[in-house]
Amino acid sequence: MSGRRKKGVVVGGIGGATCRELLAVLNDYLDGQIDPSICREMERHLRKCNPCRVVVDNLRKTITLYRQDGARVLPPAFRAKLHAELRKAWKKRRPAAR
Amino acid sequence: MGRFSGSLILNRSMTSAASDARSDAELVDLARGGDMAAFETLVDRHERRIYGLARRLTSSVEDAQDVTQDAFVSALRNLSSLKDGKSFGPWLTSIAARLAMKTLRRRRDSRSVSLDDSRLEEGGAGDIPHPRHIADWRAAPDELARDSDTRRHLDRAIAGLSPEYRAVFLLRDVEGLSVRETARLLGINEGNVKVRLLRARLALREKLTTVFGDPARQVTPVSHERSNG
Numbered sequence: 001m002s003g004r005r006k007k008g009v010v011v012g013g014i015g016g017a018t019c020r021e022l023l024a025v026l027n028d029y030l031d032g033q034i035d036p037s038i039c040r041e042m043e044r045h046l047r048k049c050n051p052c053r054v055v056v057d058n059l060r061k062t063i064t065l066y067r068q069d070g071a072r073v074l075p076p077a078f079r080a081k082l083h084a085e086l087r088k089a090w091k092k093r094r095p096a097a098r
Numbered sequence: 099m100g101r102f103s104g105s106l107i108l109n110r111s112m113t114s115a116a117s118d119a120r121s122d123a124e125l126v127d128l129a130r131g132g133d134m135a136a137f138e139t140l141v142d143r144h145e146r147r148i149y150g151l152a153r154r155l156t157s158s159v160e161d162a163q164d165v166t167q168d169a170f171v172s173a174l175r176n177l178s179s180l181k182d183g184k185s186f187g188p189w190l191t192s193i194a195a196r197l198a199m200k201t202l203r204r205r206r207d208s209r210s211v212s213l214d215d216s217r218l219e220e221g222g223a224g225d226i227p228h229p230r231h232i233a234d235w236r237a238a239p240d241e242l243a244r245d246s247d248t249r250r251h252l253d254r255a256i257a258g259l260s261p262e263y264r265a266v267f268l269l270r271d272v273e274g275l276s277v278r279e280t281a282r283l284l285g286i287n288e289g290n291v292k293v294r295l296l297r298a299r300l301a302l303r304e305k306l307t308t309v310f311g312d313p314a315r316q317v318t319p320v321s322h323e324r325s326n327g
Binding site: 019020023024026027030050051054055057058059061062063064065066067068069070071072073074078079081082083085086087089090093094 | 134153166174175229240252256295307
């Protein structure tokens, strides 16, 4: 995982970009909101850099797991209380409501 | 008797809300017209997602219940101000997120710490810590989700993040808000959202990889600082 730099300018790393540069554009890459030319560069890097490839895969799985586990069943007592409060609030706002 | 009494009836109502073919926009229109059952269906449809968000944002069962209840009461009272019924879900999310952040702020105020901590963005994206523990996970997310311990690991990992990172991650990655919406909701700029999101994602990956990573497929990170130039 390294890159070649001269006077702060990247002149080539594994696959043409450095791991650090991948990190800097990682959000955009994961979100599919990356400039196509940078995306190609990143994919070239990922084909050759196994640690970065694993990190990107881990990140995708992390997001997927949390997304799949976003909803949670309400404890029955709380759910009953919530709905009772809502019924009360509804009637207060709309006394004629049934 | 309404659908709000008795757990058996409640469970049935959850099922019927899920299978109700009417869109949120239709239900919002009906509720605005005085149809309480339509509003109840909206509650049934969104309550688990809102409660899940509140649980993870506040890391507290009690606070999450308060936030969930206040969010739905607020939605009921302000339904007429919602411009587009199609946006009921994101609108409700933003109400719940604001309430949760208010709760966190109140909690922090008692400890004299600001929630909007500008030090979080020091160094920007260039100062992002490099991944340390790198390993392929032992299973795919679908398989891990079937393990009863997985939720505990997810809860523990996210509770370990600062509230600022937690909020950005949950709003952006779990609730699907845009960077702009997340920034507006949290009162920070879009650049800060991006930096916090990257840090949150990497921190969660690091923690979860220590649990879900396959030791036999561990990869040694190579130093970043090496330069061939």
